[in-house]
Amino acid sequence: IVLRLRKQSVASHLQDYSALLTGLLLAVSIPPLAPWWMVVLGTGFAIIIAKQLYGGLGQNPFNPAMIGYVVLLISFPVQMTSWLPPYEIAATTPDMLDTLRMIFSGHTASGGDMTLLRIGIDGISQATPLDTFKTSLRAGHSVEQIMQYPIYSGALAGVGWQWVNLAWLVGGVFLLWQKAIRWHIPVSFLLTLALCAALGWLFSPATLASPQLHLLSGATMLGAFFILTDPVTASTTNHGRLIFGALAGVLVWLIRSFGGYPDGVAFAVLLANITVPLIDYYTRPRVYGHRKG
Structure with missing residues (x-):
């Protein structure tokens, strides 16, 4: 239309x-x-x-x-x-038909709803690792206590979620190998996010998440390789791409650590998009004999 x-x-x-x-x-x-x-x-x-x-x-x-x-x-x-809890810690796992029923009707064949499906083996309603981390901190739990939860048990950044991010990382490397995207944005984004997380964790390990949790949970790798690299809404110069990716990395860490939402990738992308005209203005190559206008 x-x-x-x-x-x-x-x-x-x-x-x-x-x-x-x-x-x-x-x-x-x-x-x-x-x-x-x-x-x-x-x-x-x-x-x-x-x-x-x-x-x-x-x-x-x-x-x-x-x-x-x-x-x-x-x-x-x-x-x-x-979100559903990972299979390893889920109390109830819907099959394909129940999944379709949930999407189109909101209930399984037995009458179960999303509240029931979110319950883990410990009887607690599950969320993503980042959401669990932020909610537990607000409840007064320490990072050491939080990392003992079943959703983090034996995992670098949450059961199941680390493999999701590693899969996105493999896909991103493939895009780089095929030269479908440039390396500047994902590398600067991941390095900046890791640096901010490392510094925060170094100075406040009892209240801030570790670098591995930031890098391997949530939409980190999806954002780094598949969202931030959008050629239309990202910076168009190499120096600008480095600044754009770094800015997004800082924003993700700030939102995750101090904001109201557990995963700040989407908000960071949109906030970074706002700055693209300014970044491009100051990083575009100067044509010999012409002033910037």
């Missing part, structure tokens, strides 16, 4: 696969049992509002998938933070 109103060809926009990529990035960012209508709402907002209303591909200043994610997170915080 928006393309028709703008008198643009629908077929040509479908053939660039950018809408498909936006949908895929949003899909892997939200809980797997989120209601189907949330996926439709988030994708529609990302493509129509965050992309097409700005002029379409190449004109949007903000990452569309992250806009859709943030809209859903702010509007439906309960559903967007309802």
Whole structure:
């Protein structure tokens, strides 16, 4: 509808696969049992509002998938933070049919709901490692106590989540090998996040998360290689990409450590997107014989 109103060809926009990529990035960012209508709402907002209303591909200043994610997170915080516990510590594991029933009706065949499915083997409703970490700190628990929870047992950064991030890392390395993305943003982002986390952990180990928890949980690797590297919304110069990635790394650490949300990747991406014109202005190569204008 928006393309028709703008008198643009629908077929040509479908053939660039950018809408498909936006949908895929949003899909892997939200809980797997989120209601189907949330996926439709988030994708529609990302493509129509965050992309097409700005002029379409190449004109949007903000990452569309992250806009859709943030809209859903702010509007439906309960559903967007309802993650299943890892298989190893889950008290109840839904099969494929129950998974589909949960997505489309909100209940399993036996009448169970998301509250029941979130319960782990210890009888406690589970969340992501970062969410558990932040909630437990607010409850007065120390980092040493928190790391004894089943969700962290025998894992570098939370049962299951470290493997998810390592898988994204492998995918990111493949993109670098194929020269589909440049190394500047992911490297500067990960190094800055690790440095901030290491310094924080060094000075306050009882209240701040370790570097390994920051690097191997949440959306760290997904953000580093698949979201921040969006060529439309990231800086266009090599020096600018280093600054852009570093800024996002600092913002992620600040939000995770002191903000109200457990994982700050989406907010960090959007805040970093705001600074791109300024970064590009001061880092673009100067043409000989011309002044910056």
